[in-house]
Amino acid sequence: METINLRDIKKFEPKIFKDERGYFFETYSSSTFQKIGIPNSFVQDNQSFSQKGVLRGLHFQTGAYAQGKFVRVISGRVLDIAVDLRPESETFGKYEFFDLDGLSNKMVYIPEGFAHGFLALEDSIFAYKCTAPYHKESEGGIIWNDPSLNIQWPLDFEPLVSEKDLELPSFKEFCLQNNFDFPF
C-alpha cells in the first residue's frame, strides 16, 4: 500500500497502563500534546459508530470553520486517511493512511487544510476533537474513489457510503471551484 508522510500531521501513541483490573491511558493532555504540536484549542468532541465496510469521507469544512481533527478509535479498527488540499504544499493532492484501532489507541492530529475520512475495517467507534464547530454551510468534500487521487483503498467489496458522500465532487472539480492548479 503506497503511502507517504504528509507534513504537519502529528501521530501519537499514548502510554497505556495495564494491570489486573484492565487499563488506563490519558486520551487528551494539553501539556503533553502541545509539546508535539497538537493544539489545545479544541471546541467540539465527536463520536460515530460505523459497521464494518462503512466509508465516511472525504470531508472538510471551509474558511473560518476549517477544522483540525484529533482522531482515535475507541473500539474496532479503521483505515483513516488525510488528503492534502493545500495548493501551496508540495504534497498537494497526496494522501496518507493511518491504521487506527482500539487496542494500540494510536491517535492522529490532522490540521486544517486536509480532507479526512476513514474505512471501517471492523465495527468501530470513532472519536475525534475538532478545532472549529460544525457548520453545515461550510461543509465540503471530495468523492472517496476520485480517479486522480487514486487512493489505494484495500477494498475487495463496495463500501457502504452515504447518499450525501456519493454525490461529492471530484478533486478536479474541487480545484476548478477554488481556482487551484490541478496537480495531476
Ligand SMILES: Cc1cn([C@H]2C[C@H](O)[C@@H](COP(=O)(O)OP(=O)(O)O[C@H]3O[C@H](C)C(=O)[C@H](O)[C@H]3O)O2)c(=O)[nH]c1=O
Ligand atoms: C459532522 C457533524 C454532523 N452532524 C450531524 C449532521 C447529520 O445529520 C449527522 C451525520 O452527519 P454526517 O453524515 O456528515 O456524518 P459523517 O459522515 O460521520 O461526517 C464526518 O465524517 C468525517 C469522517 C469527518 O471527518 C467529519 O468530521 C464529518 O464530516 O450528524 C452534527 O450535528 N455535527 C457534526 O459535527
